[in-house]
Every structure is written in structure tokens, then in C-alpha cells.
Amino acid sequence: MVETLTVSAAAATAAAVDILTARDVPPADAEIVARNLVAADIRGIDTHGLFCLPEYAGSVADRRIDPMPEIIVTRRLPWAIAVDGGNGLGPLVAEKAMDAVLETVETQGIAMAAVKGSNHYGAAGVYIERAVEKGCIALASANAIAMTAPFGAKARFLGTNPLAAVVPAGKYPPFALDMATSDGALRKVRKALAEGREIPRGWATDADGAPTTDPAAAIAGMLLPFGGAKGSGLAFLLDILTGCLSGGLFSIDVRNNFTNHDRASGNGHFFLAFRIDAFLDPADFARRMEEEIDRLHALPPAAGFDAVRYPGERMARTAAGRAAGGIPYARPLVDELVALGGGAMLD
């Protein structure tokens, strides 16, 4: 068991801001990055929150990520938002892209953003959650360093390319899917390695294609797509939307700042949001979602489950608890962040 220290979201955010501003990220931008990483931690996605910050901060310090990127937004059509992230921090680029998407849905009802020249952005689902307040359904994805073998191959080709979706659900917490299309997320493998744990069987093979539960062998080898050919096809589609369509890097050309110190990583993102009232009255939709969820909750649980839950339900409970009572951070991560200048973690 790893020792944890409970830190308020405010203190964690302040620490992250301090770490980033000390490396020349402007305060307003640092606040965006910090808020989105801590948002992942609040939601219980511990692998995609401040756990990512040491890498981000190091990359900014070395100028492998531009602390003051020129983020260029262009449009060929009113709903089609092309973003060049200028090798800025992923959470900053992603939030700016979603700003454009959510501004655009006001007038167009729908907006799509294809983003290139970005970096790892943490948890995909965090960026689209704002769409709920705008009465929108939204999707997000990203490509990432090639760690996953496509179905039928014995080599890394695709990132762990997440698919995230959010849907307002009336009186219930939003439906919120946020899943890697690899069977396990790379950050979860990294976290297992950092904490000296094995990874579940089925997540990965070693470099020779043999199944492994050793996180180090998995990182040297390859992850497997979830659900075989189907998950592999979905991961490939997401690389097309985030990489081929964005005009950025795709498949084996994408890097990360952990292992690559030579050039920009070149991650691509994809966002889509559209207004529910383009199809039906939001109140009607809310009632339909509540009915859908009530039906799901009424199902008999399978062996080993105490209740049937929908994606986002458990996360909402975690978020409410952590917003009120603080976020449990692993002690080694707290120490690392404090050493980087995030003494506010201990406030």
C-alpha cells in the first residue's frame, strides 16, 4: 500500500500553478493546465492528473514544450475548427480548442475541432465536461505515442488513443465515458511501475509478443487494444480523426516527452460537440435520460457486482467526495511536486 497525503483541490492547483509559472508559463495559462490536471485527480483519474505534471514541467523547463505557444485557430467552415497548438502544453491547447468549440455551438449548434501540434493533455473527459452546461453532447479523443499493437500485428503502432463522451442526464450526473482504446492506459502501466505493482494479464506483451504482467516489460513491449479487432478498429479510427484529419502527426510519428527529448511530440486531438436542442427539447431529453438510467439501475447485478452503474456515475461520487474532503495523493508524487516548487501541496 502506498502512503497517501490528502490535499485540497485548491492547494493542489496552487502547487501546480507555482511549478509551471516558475518555468515561464504565464499565470493564466498555468492556471488552465493546473485546473485540468487537478480536475482529473478530483474525478479519481489519478493516472492522468498531477501524476503527469513532473513530465510536463520538465518539458517546459527544457523548452521541449513551448511555455508561451502561439496557438492558431483557423476555420474553413464556421463549425470546423482547425487548431495548431504550437507545441504548447496539452491541457492549455485542449482547453483553448474546447473554448472555440463551445463558443461555436452557440451560433452553429455543432462544432468540431481537429488539433495538431499539441502534447499529452491528461484525461480526455475533463475538457468536454463543460459541454453539459451548454446543453451539448460532446466527444473527445487524442492520439499519443505508439504503444499499442493493432489487431493482427506484433509491433507498436497506435497510441492508447482515448475515447471520451459526455451526455447531460437530467437530475443524474452526466453520462461520462473516458476510456483508453488500449486494454490498459499507458499511464496506469507507468503508475504500476512507479509503485512496484504488476499489471493485469491481457494488457500487454513484451517486445517479442509474449504476454506479460511486468510493467517494465510492457513499456519495452506493446499494449494490446481492448476488445481485439473491434477495439483496434476504433483506436485506428481515432488516430485518423486526431492525426490524419488534423494535419498533424499520426501513428508511429507521435512521441511523448517522457522518452523523446529530440523534437516536439506532435499529439493531435479531436473534439465534437452539438446542441441537444437541435433535435428535441432539453427537458424532454433529460426525462428520457433519467428514464434510461432508472431502467439500468433496476437491472439485477451480475455475480460480483452490488449494483449496475453507468459510465460517469462512480466518478461523480468520487468527485463530490474529493471536492469536499480533498484528494489523496501518493506520498512519492507529493514529494516530487514539492521538490519541483509545489510547496503549496503541503499547505
Place this chain on the structure above:
Amino acid sequence: MVETLTVSAAAATAAAVDILTARDVPPADAEIVARNLVAADIRGIDTHGLFCLPEYAGSVADRRIDPMPEIIVTRRLPWAIAVDGGNGLGPLVAEKAMDAVLETVETQGIAMAAVKGSNHYGAAGVYIERAVEKGCIALASANAIAMTAPFGAKARFLGTNPLAAVVPAGKYPPFALDMATSDGALRKVRKALAEGREIPRGWATDADGAPTTDPAAAIAGMLLPFGGAKGSGLAFLLDILTGCLSGGLFSIDVRNNFTNHDRASGNGHFFLAFRIDAFLDPADFARRMEEEIDRLHALPPAAGFDAVRYPGERMARTAAGRAAGGIPYARPLVDELVALGGGAMLD
């Protein structure tokens, strides 16, 4: 081994038209339904082609499906197409919805259709393939009778809700994903039952939640989502898009005409298409897709594979072969279609 009879696409289509027009489907509409079902057969999706026609024809004959539906298309916003299929044949409703989508992308660059009041439409991927000629990326889904247990539940709740996607790929056949979000498709279970075969382990449980390879027990029991919680979340999202958003039926309220003779099945569909040139020049995109595919093809195959292929690649080969050399239909299906008035199968 089931005996097969090779039938040209033209003869199969003519037979299907004859079967449908004899049951009061107008010839132009019958041609649309026939063409889309045979298109599935041409592509090798044998479970979703004329294999569906006896059920469709019987439903039309009994007026459980309206042979002359009033299909109503309305829009609150230019890109947002709401379709009420009027309990028409699924392939007819789906093609009309995609007609509206592809007409709309000409002016808007993007279009989404949410369809209610339809029926089973065969193979989702067939309807969006035309988007390739329009320089579009397109997605399709549908809901269906509840056969799949969501993750953590021991009861049928979701349909086998397919996800289909098509992406132009330059000189290569389009990327074309078309997958049930259940581990196996219901039609594949039905086909196994019809042919006296077992189904693969992992596809289904019996009514008590125990794994089964007996297709009859699976139909009495439940299918499982592909990829566990992830596939389950995706299937749920697709029910939201096809059922909750369309204003139609969702989850356990959807029926099919096989087992339900009491009321309209109420299937919903979802289509999205957008023009690639909204983001970058199609020639540039084509080069990027060719590069993506070239890279994939260069990967070492995993044990048991002779090559690494992308979704749609094998289907394109099958389609080319069957378009030229005819479609192998199982003899019992041919006999059944001939008995229904499809003597043209034997031409």
C-alpha cells in the same frame, strides 16, 4: 458444411424486389431495400443481407411494417436532421436519412441524422459508404432489441448496437469499420442456430447468466458486450444517440419483428457525415491515409496472422470478388426466398 448456390447480385436484387413488391412495397422502395441488403451480402456480411429478408417480408405482409410509410424529415437547424421513419422498412428509412445527410453536407459541410420509428436495417456500414464519394468521413449506428447485458448486469438491456465508420483512403479501399458492440452479432447467433452450429465462448450467457455456446440458449439468455466495461459504455452511448436523442424508443422498449408481433419495433438510427475539405485538402488527406495504411501494412504480423489489415480491406476484396463472380447463398436461404416469390434467385 452448408451447401451454397452462387447467385449474381443482379439476380439476388431482382428476387428481393419481387418478394417485396408482391407485398405492396412500391417498386422504387423495394429496389432501395433490395440493393442495400444485397450490398451487405456482396461485402461478405452474410448475416445482414438477404438472410434478413424473410423476416422483413413477413413483417410487411402482416403490416407489422408499413409497406408505404410516411417518412417525415424535419430540421431545427440546417445540419440537424430528425427523421420519423413511420414504421417503414429499415433499409428504406436509413437510405432516405442518408440521402438527407449527403444533400446537407453539400451546403453545410456537416450533417447529423437522428432517426426514430424505423426497423432493423441490416448492415450499418452499407448506408454510409456513399459518403466516401462525397469526400466525407461518416459514422452510423442503430439500436435494436435488447439482447446485451450491460457491464455488471445480469439482464438484457441494450441492443447489439453497431458502430460503423467509413473514411476515404486515397488509392486504397476505404477504411470501413462495421461492428456490433455485443461480442457477437445477434444475426450471427441466429445464423448459427439456423445452421446447427455452436457460437464461440464469450459471446453469450444463458438466462441464468452462465456462459453458453448454444445459440438457442443465448437467444433465450443474453449477449455480452465486447471488451467488457468499455464496449458496454460504447453500446450505451450508441443507445443514447439512436434512442434518447432521436425521440424514439430506447433500451428495453425496442423490439424486433422476429419475436414481436404486437407493435412496431421502433428502432432508432444515427448518422453523421462531414466533409474532409472542411479541415484540409482532400488530396493531402488521401496521401496521409495512404501513408497510414502503408505503415500498417509494413508491421510484422502477430502469430497466426499472415498480414496486418485495416478494417474494410478484406471486405473490399470480398466485394470485388462477389460483384464479379456472384454471391454464395446458403441453399436453405435460397429455397426460402424462392418460396417467398424470389424465383429470380435461380435465374
